[in-house]
Amino acid sequence: MFVVPEILLHFHTDANGVLPPAFGNGRISPMPRHPNFSPSVLDIAGAVYSALAHRLATHKGEVYPLHVGDTWMEPPEGCRMEDLRVAEHPGMHRYAAPQGLPALLDALVEQTRARSGAPTERENILVTTGATGGLGAVAGAILAPGDEVLLLAPHWPLITGIVQSFHGVAVEVPFFGRADSPESAVEVVREYLTDRSVALYFNTPSNPTGRTIPRPWIEALVEWARREDLWILSDEVYEDYIFSGEPHTYCRPLAPERTFAAHSFSKAYGMAGNRCGHIAGPAGAMKELRKIGVHSFYSTPTASQLAALRVLQGPGEAWVGQARERYRAVGERAAARLGVAPPQGSTFLFLDVADRLDGRGLTGFLEDCVDRGLFAAPGPSFGPYPTHVRICFTAAPPDVVERGVEVLAALLGR
Structure with missing residues (x-):
C-alpha cells in the first residue's frame, strides 16, 4: 500500500498518492539533489522580452x-531620487516596516477608496517591490504545488514564471480576439477549468494587446469565478492609461472577498526603477501575503516609498x-x-x-x-x-x- 508522506498531505493527491504533474509526472519523486534544480524553475523562461x-x-x-x-x-519633479535627502528623511536608508510606511499606507487607502469605491483600510494594503513582487506574494499565499491559475492570454509575460516559481501551473487561455460578449468571455475560460483550478488572472488595460476588457465582460467573469470558488488576480497597473472607451473597471468592488488588485508606481508615474507597487485584497488573506513578503523581499525600499508618497501628495x-x-x-x-x-x-x-x-x-x-x-x-x-x-x-x-x-x-x- 502506498503511503503519502506526512509533509505532503496538504497537497492534492488521489487515493493512490498521485500528485500533480510537477511531481515526477504525477507521482512522488525525490527532491532534486546537487547539481539538479527544481523542475518548476527549469521550465521558467530566462529571457522573456528578447533573447537578443x-x-x-x-x-x-x-x-x-x-x-x-x-x-x-x-517622474515628476520633487518625486525623484535626487530630491530625497537624509536631512529631511532621517533613516531613509534603513528598512521600512514590512507592510509599508504608515503614511504611504494611509495615502493608498485614501486613493483606493476614491478611485474604486471599495471599502479599504490599512489591513487591505501591502506595499510591494513593484506589482511583480506583489503578484509573487499573492501566488505564494494561495498556491499549493500543482494548483492551476487561468491566465487570459495574451498576458503579461512574468505572470507565468511567478506562478511556476511557487510550483503552480500556468494555464494559458487564448482570450483576446476570441471572446466577443460577456457570455462568450465566460465560455472561453470555462473550457480550461479543471478540478485543479484555483485562480483567474487578467490584466486590463492589456499588456500586450493594448485592448481593454469591457465592464460587462469583467462582471460576467467575476460572477463565474465566484460560482467556481476561484481567487481573482486583477492586474490593473495601466489603470491610468485608457485612451478611448469607458473608464477603467476596478475589479475589487465586484468581489472584495476573493480579489487581489495589483497596482504599480512603475507604470503610473514613471518609477519602474524604484520597484514600488501595492496589492489591495481581503484583510484576512493579506495576512498571508505579508508572510510571503517578509520572507522574500522583506520590505519595499524605503526611498522608493518616500518618492511614492510624494507623488501621491503632490504632482502625480x-x-x-x-x-x-x-x-x-x-x-x-x-x-x-x-x-x-x-x-x-x-x-x-x-x-x-x-x-x-x-x-x-x-x-x-x-x-x-x-x-x-x-x-x-x-x-x-x-x-x-x-x-x-x-x-x-x-x-x-x-x-x-x-x-x-x-x-x-x-x-x-x-
Whole structure:
C-alpha cells in the first residue's frame, strides 16, 4: 500500500498518492539533489522580452529598444531620487516596516477608496517591490504545488514564471480576439477549468494587446469565478492609461472577498526603477501575503516609498494627465503607420507578422529587426502566439519610437 508522506498531505493527491504533474509526472519523486534544480524553475523562461537584447550594446548605429515596457519620461519633479535627502528623511536608508510606511499606507487607502469605491483600510494594503513582487506574494499565499491559475492570454509575460516559481501551473487561455460578449468571455475560460483550478488572472488595460476588457465582460467573469470558488488576480497597473472607451473597471468592488488588485508606481508615474507597487485584497488573506513578503523581499525600499508618497501628495495626477496625452499621441501614430487599430489603453501594440515569416520563423524575423537596430518582444512570451511581436511605444522618446516603427513597417512591407 502506498503511503503519502506526512509533509505532503496538504497537497492534492488521489487515493493512490498521485500528485500533480510537477511531481515526477504525477507521482512522488525525490527532491532534486546537487547539481539538479527544481523542475518548476527549469521550465521558467530566462529571457522573456528578447533573447537578443545582449546585442543592444554591440549594435553599430541607432537602436530602437521597444522590447521592454517602460517610459522615456522621468517622474515628476520633487518625486525623484535626487530630491530625497537624509536631512529631511532621517533613516531613509534603513528598512521600512514590512507592510509599508504608515503614511504611504494611509495615502493608498485614501486613493483606493476614491478611485474604486471599495471599502479599504490599512489591513487591505501591502506595499510591494513593484506589482511583480506583489503578484509573487499573492501566488505564494494561495498556491499549493500543482494548483492551476487561468491566465487570459495574451498576458503579461512574468505572470507565468511567478506562478511556476511557487510550483503552480500556468494555464494559458487564448482570450483576446476570441471572446466577443460577456457570455462568450465566460465560455472561453470555462473550457480550461479543471478540478485543479484555483485562480483567474487578467490584466486590463492589456499588456500586450493594448485592448481593454469591457465592464460587462469583467462582471460576467467575476460572477463565474465566484460560482467556481476561484481567487481573482486583477492586474490593473495601466489603470491610468485608457485612451478611448469607458473608464477603467476596478475589479475589487465586484468581489472584495476573493480579489487581489495589483497596482504599480512603475507604470503610473514613471518609477519602474524604484520597484514600488501595492496589492489591495481581503484583510484576512493579506495576512498571508505579508508572510510571503517578509520572507522574500522583506520590505519595499524605503526611498522608493518616500518618492511614492510624494507623488501621491503632490504632482502625480497632473503628471499622469500629461503622460496620458503624450502616450496616446505616439501610440496612435505608431498604430496608423503599422496599419493596426489604435490602442485603447496601456503602452503596447501586438502585431501578427505571420505573412512576413520565412523558414526561420519568428526568430529569424526578430533577428532581421535587430540587424536594423529594432528590438521587439516575441509573441510566445505572452502565450501561444508564435507569429506575433510586441512593441512598447513609450520605451524611448517619441522621435526614436517613430524611427523604430518605420523599421518595423518596412520589414512588414507597409
